[in-house]
Amino acid sequence: xxxxxxxxxxxxxxxxxxxxxxxxxxxxxxxxxxxxxxxxxxxxxxxxxxxxxxxxxxxxxxxxxxxxxxxxxxxxxxxxxxxxxxxxxxxxxxxxxxxxxxxxxxxxxxxxxxxxxxxxxxxxxxxxxxxxxxxxxxxxxxxxxxxxxxxxxxxxxxxxxxxxxxxxxxxxxxxxxxxxxxxxxxxxxxxxxxxxxxxxxxxxxxxxxxxxxxxxxxxxxxxxxxxxxxxxxxxxxxxxxxxxxxxxxxxxxxxxxxxxxxxxxx
Numbered sequence: 001x002x003x004x005x006x007x008x009x010x011x012x013x014x015x016x017x018x019x020x021x022x023x024x025x026x027x028x029x030x031x032x033x034x035x036x037x038x039x040x041x042x043x044x045x046x047x048x049x050x051x052x053x054x055x056x057x058x059x060x061x062x063x064x065x066x067x068x069x070x071x072x073x074x075x076x077x078x079x080x081x082x083x084x085x086x087x088x089x090x091x092x093x094x095x096x097x098x099x100x101x102x103x104x105x106x107x108x109x110x111x112x113x114x115x116x117x118x119x120x121x122x123x124x125x126x127x128x129x130x131x132x133x134x135x136x137x138x139x140x141x142x143x144x145x146x147x148x149x150x151x152x153x154x155x156x157x158x159x160x161x162x163x164x165x166x167x168x169x170x171x172x173x174x175x176x177x178x179x180x181x182x183x184x185x186x187x188x189x190x191x192x193x194x195x196x197x198x199x200x201x202x203x204x205x206x207x208x209x210x211x212x213x214x215x216x217x218x219x220x221x222x223x224x225x226x227x228x229x230x231x232x233x234x235x236x237x238x239x240x241x242x243x244x245x246x247x248x249x250x251x252x253x254x255x256x257x258x259x260x261x262x263x264x265x266x
Contacts, residue, residue, distance in 0.1 A: 006244035008033030011084040013076070015039040015065050015125060016094030017046040020195035021145060024236040025091055026050075030058035032240060034089065037080040039065030041094075059084070067094045067121030077128050086136055089243045090129040092122040093145040098159035111159040118163035123170060130174075130183055139182035141243045144171055146254065148191040152262040168254055175252030184251040186242045188235065191258030192220055195232040225260025 012029050016022045017038040023045060026036045030053045038060060040046040046062035053060035061083060065076040080087055096117035099110045126142055133140035149157050150164035168187060175185040192198050199213070202220075206213040221228050238257045241247055256264040 005033040006240055006246065007089065010034045010088040010243075011037070011080065011086055012089035012091060012243065013037045013039060013080050013087050013129065014091040014093060015067055015076075015122075016092070016145070017049060017062070018197075019045050020197055020232040021190075021193060021235060022046075022091075022093045023049045024233040025093065025239050026060065027053065028233070028236045028240050029089075029243070030056070030060060032244075035059035035084045037076070037083065037087075038062045039076050039094075041066045065094075067092075067125050068116045070124065073121075073125050073128055077125075077132065081132065086138060087129055087132055087140070088138055089141045089143070090126060091143050091145065091239055091243070092126065094118075094121060095145070095147075096160075096163075098157065098163075100156045101158075102156055103158050106158065111162065114159040115163045115166070118160070119166050119170070122167060126174065126185075130178055133183055134178075134181050140184070141247075142174070142183065142185040143239050143242045144185075144187040145239070146171075146187040146189045148189050148256065148258050148262050150189060151264065152191075171254070172252045179251055184242075184247065186247070186250060186253045186255065188238045188242065189254050189256045189258070189264070190230075190235050191224070191256075191261035192229045193232050193235055194229040198229070221259075223261055224258065228259055230257070230259050 012034045014026050017040045026038050026049055029036050038046040038050050050060040050062040063076050063079050066072040096114045098114045146168055147164045149161045150168050171185055171187045202213045202216040206216050235257050
């Protein structure tokens with residue numbers, strides 16, 4: 001297998017394509033030979049990234065995809081199959097980060113909205129795509145972008161952590177049930193991903209404390225074994241690995257990709 005073509009001639013549907021992880025995953029998959037469909041609720045980022053990939057000689061297109069809407073999910077899957085003939089890889093990167101309230105004051109309807117994206121929306125899209133994989137006898141790959149928050153519990157992250165923990169359990173069930181069809185289902189669990197969303201969050205924290213954003217970065221980075229926060233382009237490599245044949249014997253696993261901020265179980 002060529003190192004430069006880990007997903008050569010594969011078709012990937014990537015949902016949740018924004019300025020960070022989703023865009024970097026799409027770029028990396030294209031560099032390694034995949035045709036990519038970039039799904040996002042808005043046209044703020046995905047069309048530009050798709051255009052960039054096409055200009056570089058790759059195959060890509062952007063499509064509206066709201067994982068919480070059944071018609072949108074079905075349209076995106078159908079459009080990808082119509083454009084590229086099949087779907088070999090699904091990357092679930094859509095997420096809702098919750099409302100950051102203490103449980104005692106939480107509006108549980110807000111928790112439900114977070115669940116609609118992080119759990120139910122991603123599961124419904126996975127159900128659609130894996131049905132296609134089974135019908136077409138494709139040894140497919142599904143990669144869920146989960147979070148360190150599902151296992152490293154912090155105050156006020158309740159809605160987000162609960163939704164991601166539920167998704168982590170679902171990954172194991174789906175992997176067990178679909179393994180007989182050659183479909184592999186895994187998850188990555190990043191910690192803080194250095195990119196626009198985390199930069200903005202650190203700037204907000206720094207302003208509230210009256211310090212330079214670098215102070216916040218250094219404090220968080222110091223908690224990791226490697227003493228830095230990986231960029232989204234680095235995290236994307238773990239998604240590529242799980243989507244490639246290098247990970248052919250791997251399914252139902254949670255890969256912690258966090259510079260040693262949290263160590264998963266055995």
